[in-house]
Amino acid sequence: MKQILFIHGGMTFKTKEEYINYLKTREITLDKKSWHGEFLKTSLPDYQIIKPRMPCSDNSYYEEWKITFERYFEFLEEDVTLIGGSLGGIFLAKYLSENKFPKKIKHTYLVCPPYDDTLLGEDLVGGFELKDLSSIDSENLTLMFSKDDDVVPVSHAGKYKQKLKKAKIIIYESKNGHFQIEEFPEIVNMIKE
Numbered sequence: 001m002k003q004i005l006f007i008h009g010g011m012t013f014k015t016k017e018e019y020i021n022y023l024k025t026r027e028i029t030l031d032k033k034s035w036h037g038e039f040l041k042t043s044l045p046d047y048q049i050i051k052p053r054m055p056c057s058d059n060s061y062y063e064e065w066k067i068t069f070e071r072y073f074e075f076l077e078e079d080v081t082l083i084g085g086s087l088g089g090i091f092l093a094k095y096l097s098e099n100k101f102p103k104k105i106k107h108t109y110l111v112c113p114p115y116d117d118t119l120l121g122e123d124l125v126g127g128f129e130l131k132d133l134s135s136i137d138s139e140n141l142t143l144m145f146s147k148d149d150d151v152v153p154v155s156h157a158g159k160y161k162q163k164l165k166k167a168k169i170i171i172y173e174s175k176n177g178h179f180q181i182e183e184f185p186e187i188v189n190m191i192k193e
Helices: 016-025 036-041 060-070 089-096 154-161 185-192
Strands: 001-006 047-050 080-085 105-111 142-147 168-172
Touching: 001 016, 001 036, 016 105, 036 168, 060 142, 080 089, 089 105, 105 185, 142 154, 154 168
Parallel strands: 001 047, 001 080, 080 105, 105 142, 142 168
Antiparallel strands: none
16 A cells, blocks of 8 residues: 655744743634645545654654654555655654665655744754755655745745755745645645656
8 A cells, every 4th residue: 555654743942931831822723724634535545644643742852753753664665655744844854864764755745844943933943953955855855835834934945945956846825824724635636646
């Protein structure tokens, strides 16, 4: 069976006080839109979609995510498709650029991945900082950004483009901000190609 390994997003904080303040002030909603939930499953019925629950996603640390990520390797088949959303995108970029992945990757999709610590109202710390990306630069890498993203500015697309000459970078006019959409047919069509 074809597989997709999806790494979700998360948050990082420089101090515990900032993290506690975030917990006290973050918006709570019961109506969360998510293209990577039921939409992905129903749109790709021939795929097994693996979505690890990464540890402490509200206060994430790269080393903890790396341990969890690697524990899923034994369940993966060759030609796996990788998708990382937001912090999950930079996690995949960092991991793949610093480690040898044990299976053949069909394609990697990074959806609104931050590049550095120039986010709007958020810190990018916890070990997620990127170094040399040359080892992941390939035609089998696609990065997607939205001009109206209120979390990861579209300027991060240009930063990736400077380091990744072969990768495909797509900039959408609008994906309801930080890809807060219920459906994402474009990625489904890319995966099916």
